[in-house]
Amino acid sequence: MMDNADIRILLVDDDQMIRDCVTAYLEDEGFTVHSAASAEEALESIVSISPAVCISDMRLPGMDGEEFISTACRLCPAAGYMLHTGIVYSLSDELRAIGMTADDVLLKPIHDLSKLVDKIKRMAASGRCV
Amino acid sequence: MEHQHRLKDIINFLPDATWTIDTTGTVIAWNRAVEELTGVKAESIIGKDNFEYSVPFYGDRRPILVDIAITPNQEQERQYESFSREGDTVEAEIFIPHFRAGGVYLWAKARRLLDAAGNVTGAIETVRDITELKRMQEVMIQTEKMVMVGGLAAGMAHEINNPLGAILQHAQNIERRVSADIPANLKAAAEVGVSLDLVRAYLQKRGIFDFIGHIRSAGMRASEIISNMLHFSRRNDSVAESVELSALLDRVLELAGTDYDMKKKCGFSRIELQRDYAPDLPHVQMVVSEIEQVLLNILKNAAQAMADPAMPRLPRIMLRTGMSEGVAQIEICDNGPGMVEATRLRVFEPFFTTKDVGVGTGLGLSVAYAIVTKGHSGSIDVKSRAGEGSCFTVKLPLQGRK
Numbered sequence: 001m002m003d004n005a006d007i008r009i010l011l012v013d014d015d016q017m018i019r020d021c022v023t024a025y026l027e028d029e030g031f032t033v034h035s036a037a038s039a040e041e042a043l044e045s046i047v048s049i050s051p052a053v054c055i056s057d058m059r060l061p062g063m064d065g066e067e068f069i070s071t072a073c074r075l076c077p078a079a080g081y082m083l084h085t086g087i088v089y090s091l092s093d094e095l096r097a098i099g100m101t102a103d104d105v106l107l108k109p110i111h112d113l114s115k116l117v118d119k120i121k122r123m124a125a126s127g128r129c130v
Numbered sequence: 131m132e133h134q135h136r137l138k139d140i141i142n143f144l145p146d147a148t149w150t151i152d153t154t155g156t157v158i159a160w161n162r163a164v165e166e167l168t169g170v171k172a173e174s175i176i177g178k179d180n181f182e183y184s185v186p187f188y189g190d191r192r193p194i195l196v197d198i199a200i201t202p203n204q205e206q207e208r209q210y211e212s213f214s215r216e217g218d219t220v221e222a223e224i225f226i227p228h229f230r231a232g233g234v235y236l237w238a239k240a241r242r243l244l245d246a247a248g249n250v251t252g253a254i255e256t257v258r259d260i261t262e263l264k265r266m267q268e269v270m271i272q273t274e275k276m277v278m279v280g281g282l283a284a285g286m287a288h289e290i291n292n293p294l295g296a297i298l299q300h301a302q303n304i305e306r307r308v309s310a311d312i313p314a315n316l317k318a319a320a321e322v323g324v325s326l327d328l329v330r331a332y333l334q335k336r337g338i339f340d341f342i343g344h345i346r347s348a349g350m351r352a353s354e355i356i357s358n359m360l361h362f363s364r365r366n367d368s369v370a371e372s373v374e375l376s377a378l379l380d381r382v383l384e385l386a387g388t389d390y391d392m393k394k395k396c397g398f399s400r401i402e403l404q405r406d407y408a409p410d411l412p413h414v415q416m417v418v419s420e421i422e423q424v425l426l427n428i429l430k431n432a433a434q435a436m437a438d439p440a441m442p443r444l445p446r447i448m449l450r451t452g453m454s455e456g457v458a459q460i461e462i463c464d465n466g467p468g469m470v471e472a473t474r475l476r477v478f479e480p481f482f483t484t485k486d487v488g489v490g491t492g493l494g495l496s497v498a499y500a501i502v503t504k505g506h507s508g509s510i511d512v513k514s515r516a517g518e519g520s521c522f523t524v525k526l527p528l529q530g531r532k
Binding site: 015017018020021022024025028059086087107108109110111112113114 | 284287288291292293294295296297298299300302303306307312314346349350353357360
């Protein structure tokens, strides 16, 4: 059983409110949480952070979440990726190609963060992105 | 004589229902189109007075447009949906609910008839059935509203979901930060010299945990509304299945029977259910959960409308399936209080509701409309008569949802 503290998470969202509340919950669960306000900022640090799980907002200033995940997957293929979006979204072919499924798309607002915790644990155990 | 015969031929040729009266109100001409529209033959009405011509339309004797062309009558003029007068000519539109099943929209035009000396000799009226046109206009207006609300909903969802997420998630964070399960909480409590148990006991005593719970459920309710509104702006990604309508309807009835609101507030079990399913219907391609939502919404509205224990008759819902021209059809009719025309015209409008605040958001039927028309290339409409009941018809092309 992996200790939550060993699971590093990178959270990308331009809304500080969302970064704060998700980070608070995940840290209480013992995870190690890093966050970034843009795709560009996240790409600078993703290799050194080497997260097990990366959760990105869809609509970001500059590069959007879709493009970010495609790029990040090449830099950091060991991580699993989730897309956090406010409107219903169907996965692009690129994201399907790197193994993402509808299950990896999180609809905003997340009503119950404990469900996110379960997903993170599952993802950290399997470690995807091909 | 020859001249009269030719005139009669001309008036009979006219495609619009047309008749004339003299100044005593006696019918002097009644063309073939009005015979077809009303079912009243010329020979049985020509020569009759005392507003005989209003009977086939209204079921009683009253001044109608042809009379107003001779003598203005403000009381009658107000009864029309629209009325205008220009010189000798008057024009009006009216909906007559009892003229035919489902009612009929008529457009009418009438004009005084004058002799060579300019004396009034009578009046002529012509009437056109514009029901189909009106229905098409309704659909167009409805579609336009949906497009507008769709754009609004997508924009709103994006702006509101983040703050809503913060409300929901921070409420959850507050709950967690007073929990004794997290070591950091115990540590912080010890640092400031309080016992977490006492903090929890205090919060419990003052009902604060309940308040937090209420914040979360209110947030979820708001989130539900937003996600419902998103139906207006997109077709979602859900997978369509091939479904047998009878089984679907039975399952929806079962769902309705177990739904808490339906059971407790609407007394769904009191309602007599009649099923008239056509045998051997082909399967229909649909997103099951969505069509279930549509049918449940219709049933819920029917049940709510019939929840009044003072209802004069045994509440009944009739479900019928059928098929015509490659389109499957589901009819859900109740014998509840029905709706007035002004309500009927607006039932699919987002946020329109006749229910009390908190009982209905006014989204149920508008979401149903979006699901059926946008999501399944079908149609949904409603016929209703105040005091008699309402009847919803959902039409789904077999392959409407690929």
